[in-house]
Amino acid sequence: MDGNPAMRQLVLCALASAIAAFVPTLATAADTLANPxxxxxxxxxxxxIAYALSKDAKDTGACPDGMxxxxxxxxxxxxxxxxxxxxxxxxxxxxxxxxxQTLSTAPNGQNLCMNPEAGSPDPHYKVVTGKNIPADGIDLxxxxxxxxxxxxxxxxxxxxxxxxxxEKGVDNQFFRLVGCSKSYQSTGxxxxxxxxxxxxxxxILITLKGVKDLKNSPNVEVGIYASAxxxxxxxxxxxxTNATYAIDQDPRFRATTHGRIVNGVLTTDPVDVRFxxxxxxxxxxxxxxxxxxxxxxxxxxxxEGILAGYTPVEELYDFAxxxxxxxxxxxxxxxxxxxxxxxxxxxxxxxxxCNGAYFAMKQLADGDRDPKTxxxxxxxxxxxxxxxxxxxVDVVTHSGNETLDKQ
Amino acid sequence: xxxxxxxxxxxxxxxxxLGRLAACAVLSMPLMGSVAxxxxxSPTEPQSAGGPPEVRRLxxxxxxxxxxxxxxxxxxxxxxxxxxxxAEGLLAVGTSQAGISTFSFEQYDASARGIAAEVVxxxxxxxxxxxxxxxxxxxxxxxxxxxxxxxxxxxxxRPLTGEEIKRYVxxxxxxxxxxxxxxxxxQFALAGMLVxxxxxxxxEQVVPDPKHKGQFRLDPYAKATRLSYFxxxxxxxxxxxxxxxAGELDTDAGLAHQADRLIASPHFERAVRAFFEDMxxxxxxxxxxxxxxxxxxxxxxxxxxxxxxxxxxxxxxLVTQPGDYRDLFTTRDTYLTxxxxxxxxxxVATRNGWEKSQYPAxxxxxxxxxxxSFLAFYSHPGRSSSTLRGKAIRQVFLCQQIPDPPNNxxxxxxxxxxNTKMPTARIRLEAHRTxxxxxxxxxxxxxxxLTMENFDGVGTFRAQENGAPIDAxxxxxxxxxxxxxxxxxxxxxxxxxxxxxxxxxYRSASGRKATPDERAYVDYLNQTFKADGYRVPDLMRxxxxxxxxYAISMPSVSANTLQHAAVHxxxxxxx
Numbered sequence: 016m017d018g019n020p021a022m023r024q025l026v027l028c029a030l031a032s033a034i035a036a037f038v039p040t041l042a043t044a045a046d047t048l049a050n051p052x053x054x055x056x057x058x059x060x061x062x063x064i065a066y067a068l069s070k071d072a073k074d075t076g077a078c079p080d081g082m083x084x085x086x087x088x089x090x091x092x093x094x095x096x097x098x099x100x101x102x103x104x105x106x107x108x109x110x111x112x113x114x115x116q117t118l119s120t121a122p123n124g125q126n127l128c129m130n131p132e133a134g135s136p137d138p139h140y141k142v143v144t145g146k147n148i149p150a151d152g153i154d155l156x157x158x159x160x161x162x163x164x165x166x167x168x169x170x171x172x173x174x175x176x177x178x179x180x181x182e183k184g185v186d187n188q189f190f191r192l193v194g195c196s197k198s199y200q201s202t203g204x205x206x207x208x209x210x211x212x213x214x215x216x217x218x219i220l221i222t223l224k225g226v227k228d229l230k231n232s233p234n235v236e237v238g239i240y241a242s243a244x245x246x247x248x249x250x251x252x253x254x255x256t257n258a259t260y261a262i263d264q265d266p267r268f269r270a271t272t273h274g275r276i277v278n279g280v281l282t283t284d285p286v287d288v289r290f291x292x293x294x295x296x297x298x299x300x301x302x303x304x305x306x307x308x309x310x311x312x313x314x315x316x317x318x319e320g321i322l323a324g325y326t327p328v329e330e331l332y333d334f335a336x337x338x339x340x341x342x343x344x345x346x347x348x349x350x351x352x353x354x355x356x357x358x359x360x361x362x363x364x365x366x367x368x369c370n371g372a373y374f375a376m377k378q379l380a381d382g383d384r385d386p387k388t389x390x391x392x393x394x395x396x397x398x399x400x401x402x403x404x405x406x407x408v409d410v411v412t413h414s415g416n417e418t419l420d421k422q
Numbered sequence: 423x424x425x426x427x428x429x430x431x432x433x434x435x436x437x438x439x440l441g442r443l444a445a446c447a448v449l450s451m452p453l454m455g456s457v458a459x460x461x462x463x464s465p466t467e468p469q470s471a472g473g474p475p476e477v478r479r480l481x482x483x484x485x486x487x488x489x490x491x492x493x494x495x496x497x498x499x500x501x502x503x504x505x506x507x508x509a510e511g512l513l514a515v516g517t518s519q520a521g522i523s524t525f526s527f528e529q530y531d532a533s534a535r536g537i538a539a540e541v542v543x544x545x546x547x548x549x550x551x552x553x554x555x556x557x558x559x560x561x562x563x564x565x566x567x568x569x570x571x572x573x574x575x576x577x578x579x580r581p582l583t584g585e586e587i588k589r590y591v592x593x594x595x596x597x598x599x600x601x602x603x604x605x606x607x608x609q610f611a612l613a614g615m616l617v618x619x620x621x622x623x624x625x626e627q628v629v630p631d632p633k634h635k636g637q638f639r640l641d642p643y644a645k646a647t648r649l650s651y652f653x654x655x656x657x658x659x660x661x662x663x664x665x666x667x668a669g670e671l672d673t674d675a676g677l678a679h680q681a682d683r684l685i686a687s688p689h690f691e692r693a694v695r696a697f698f699e700d701m702x703x704x705x706x707x708x709x710x711x712x713x714x715x716x717x718x719x720x721x722x723x724x725x726x727x728x729x730x731x732x733x734x735x736x737x738x739x740l741v742t743q744p745g746d747y748r749d750l751f752t753t754r755d756t757y758l759t760x761x762x763x764x765x766x767x768x769x770v771a772t773r774n775g776w777e778k779s780q781y782p783a784x785x786x787x788x789x790x791x792x793x794x795s796f797l798a799f800y801s802h803p804g805r806s807s808s809t810l811r812g813k814a815i816r817q818v819f820l821c822q823q824i825p826d827p828p829n830n831x832x833x834x835x836x837x838x839x840x841n842t843k844m845p846t847a848r849i850r851l852e853a854h855r856t857x858x859x860x861x862x863x864x865x866x867x868x869x870x871x872l873t874m875e876n877f878d879g880v881g882t883f884r885a886q887e888n889g890a891p892i893d894a895x896x897x898x899x900x901x902x903x904x905x906x907x908x909x910x911x912x913x914x915x916x917x918x919x920x921x922x923x924x925x926x927x928y929r930s931a932s933g934r935k936a937t938p939d940e941r942a943y944v945d946y947l948n949q950t951f952k953a954d955g956y957r958v959p960d961l962m963r964x965x966x967x968x969x970x971x972y973a974i975s976m977p978s979v980s981a982n983t984l985q986h987a988a989v990h991x992x993x994x995x996x997x
Contacts, residue, residue, distance in 0.1 A: 255719050414773075
């Protein structure tokens with residue numbers, strides 16, 4: 016066994032004493048087929064994850080003011096950014112890059128992706144303003160909120176969406192933030208970040224205990240963890256069922272809560288969770304406050320549904336736009352040039368401005384209201400996920416290549 | 423203690439147990455009866471005519487082990503090995519029947535050049551070259567001779583003749599003169615030895631038997647070589663060559679001492695692994711392919727780990743304990759990696775490497791026949807195969823031959839595994855067996871193979887096929903049982919199971935099938951195996967110290983010819 020062989024109490028997915036004693040007390044294979052929750056316990060690895068958003072803006076009218084523009088586009092549409100007569104494509108491209116750099120620099124000379132606070136709200140950054148726009152997700156604050164109405168406790172005024180099936184009260188301000196960004200449309204690149212999960216950068220585990228009945232179980236203990244192990248894939252790059260994964264040993268990446276299964280739907284009480292996230296070898300963290308699951312329990316033992324909660328705005332900016340608190344593989348601050356290059360490169364490729372995104376998310380924040388300022392500090396965020404059966408163990412594991420990470 | 427043939431027998435674990443049981447006999451009459459039977463049947467080795475001297479090419483595993491033992495375990499081998507010839511169920515037998523193709527010789531040459539270059543390389547020469555030349559740019563005949571005399575005997579497994587030593591020294595000198603460097607000269611001399619038939623092929627020499635006029639026996643070095651490759655899968659070490667040179671292997675005590683020494687060495691495990699790798703036909707395992715859509719958990723890592731899982735179980739049960747061979751078919755103890763865990767649907771905490779584990783009770787999985795290495799190996803790329811599995815059980819573990827199917831068989835029914843009108847393999851095979859041409863063989867294969875239908879084409883458990891419950895009942899020699907665990911118990915209990923192991927072990931050791939004249943000897947080995955509690959190390963020792971293992975008979979060659987050859991051999995003239 017890798018590293019510390021001591022097993023914690025939390026050996027999940029019907030493992031219990033199986034590993035240390037090499038006598039698995041968990042379900043037999045036959046049991047696994049007949050009952051996906053032997054002993055009322057089961058483990059899962061998230062195999063599909065994406066932001067729960069909506070249909071494309073062009074189909075819903077979500078963005079009547081147009082789509083978000085990046086600094087290349089902004090410069091190119093300005094008077095000085097027009098292509099000159101006789102100017103070669105190469106020269107024009109070079110001038111566009113210079114224009115991008117100028118627009119990406121704050122009045123005080125700082126780079127805006129690294130210091131969005133030094134800038135100002137960007138009118139070219141568009142958010143969802145259309146009326147009656149459907150959005151995927153669940154009700155987080157317990158009411159159908161409207162600007163002008165009384166916000167729920169600890170939240171700020173915002174308009175809820177109606178769900179994809181007409182449900183009321185869907186809190187999904189993250190969709191409002193990115194719904195007019197081209198990269199978040201169905202053909203864009205931003206909502207395909209699970210690719211990194213499939214390359215082994217990070218993974219998410221879920222455990223259930225106390226499942227007495229697949230349809231109705233009143234008291235289920237739920238664990239939501241970052242995985243210490245990379246996802247295991249088939250030759251066709253599908254996540255494997257029944258593979259074994261260890262829970263991250265860092266307590267910040269481990270959360271347990273309670274839930275219930277009613278009519279085959281698992282819902283859980285809010286709990287703060289935190290996952291790993293990697294961009295260009297920059298190690299980041301993806302937190303979700305007051306996170307809860309709303310998932311259908313399938314007869315084959317898989318879970319499918321929503322993971323939703325509130326993402327702190329500053330951390331959202333850092334893991335999704337600026338990467339400012341990124342670390343390297345050894346846990347030290349990542350190379351600043353790598354961070355700056357990645358943040359500015361992403362802004363250029365995905366057509367947004369860093370300051371535009373930063374001020375928009377602060378404006379749209381709807382959770383964790385600061386009683387002193389009255390401002391909310393987190394933004395409702397919904398993920399649509401699927402989780403498949405896995406063996407979840409609580410042991411220390413190491414990568415065979417971890418020495419490479421520290422070089 | 424000594425048996426009637428004068429050979430020394432090592433008290434086995436089983437015998438010690440029986441001794442303890444005898445002490446309790448006054449308290450237990452049934453046990454006393456068992457002891458009495460065991461004592462009455464204490465076997466004695468019969469006279470055996472033996473077989474002809476063999477010329478056996480080194481197997482891949484023997485080549486690798488030999489190179490590792492002589493030059494170090496990290497010595498790279500760059501050549502590839504062609505598939506060996508499997509005869510009488512074993513590659514070990516095929517080594518005495520197959521030639522060396524031009525491709526294979528090219529690969530031997532590439533390996534030889536690579537090894538030789540590595541041996542004389544600057545980083546290794548201090549360790550592997552036994553002398554330093556006066557100067558690198560001139561030829562040092564004394565050092566070259568020392569080099570040849572050092573490696574010659576351990577590569578050829580016998581002392582070199584004077585002419586052989588001169589020949590390889592001349593090779594070193596010629597190469598040095600052309601290339602200018604002394605070490606490059608040694609490199610070519612060593613490469614020459616490594617592609618010599620004396621290295622690549624175990625050529626057994628005979629000498630007149632002084633105790634039996636007109637008969638012959640293996641010369642001491644051939645005897646040492648048989649013993650060493652049987653018990654370590656590698657070349658004789660220095661101590662064994664010394665004992666051979668001193669004539670100690672011609673005495674029962676000397677032979678037993680060397681056999682016990684080799685069995686106690688860590689290399690004995692290697693020999694056991696090599697034998698079972700051969701018996702289980704793992705040489706073609708790496709060519710196993712599965713449809714990734716149907717069996718997503720199967721990949722090349724699983725294929726490698728599956729073989730190792732079974733071999734680890736074998737070593738643990740048969741060498742480390744050592745336990746009853748038959749228990750391999752009923753043990754729930756096993757070893758797992760994460761890749762295997764996904765197929766078995768079992769948790770494996772260890773991320774990199776192996777973990778001792780156990781199949782859950784009542785899971786239907788017991789013994790090595792329910793391992794992936796059997797279930798996946800004897801299946802098709804996209805479906806299980808009761809026929810392949812049943813045939814393999816008969817042939818591999820019971821030594822029973824099943825003829826190949828006729829050319830004009832209609833397989834359409836059995837191949838359509840998605841046929842909902844015939845949802846299970848049992849139903850499809852029953853339809854297939856309506857053909858009289860197929861029925862005979864399938865009656866032998868199917869009752870065994872169908873008991874493993876709870877395992878799909880890679881070995882994952884399934885309770886149903888196409889929505890229909892699987893009937894995993896079967897029979898062996900009239901004994902009815904259910905499922906993979908029932909099959910394991912039936913194989914465990916079959917008297918043919920240990921007999922087949924004895925038969926294959928002797929074939930592997932001797933490189934040939936036992937002759938009719940050796941029937942009594944094989945019976946003796948069976949009795950010994952049983953008396954020793956079916957412990958494989960005891961069986962291998964019994965073979966290794968038996969006179970029959972080294973007996974030589976050459977009825978088809980005139981005595982004069984052999985006498986002539988033997989005289990030349992004894993004079994050291996081998997060229």
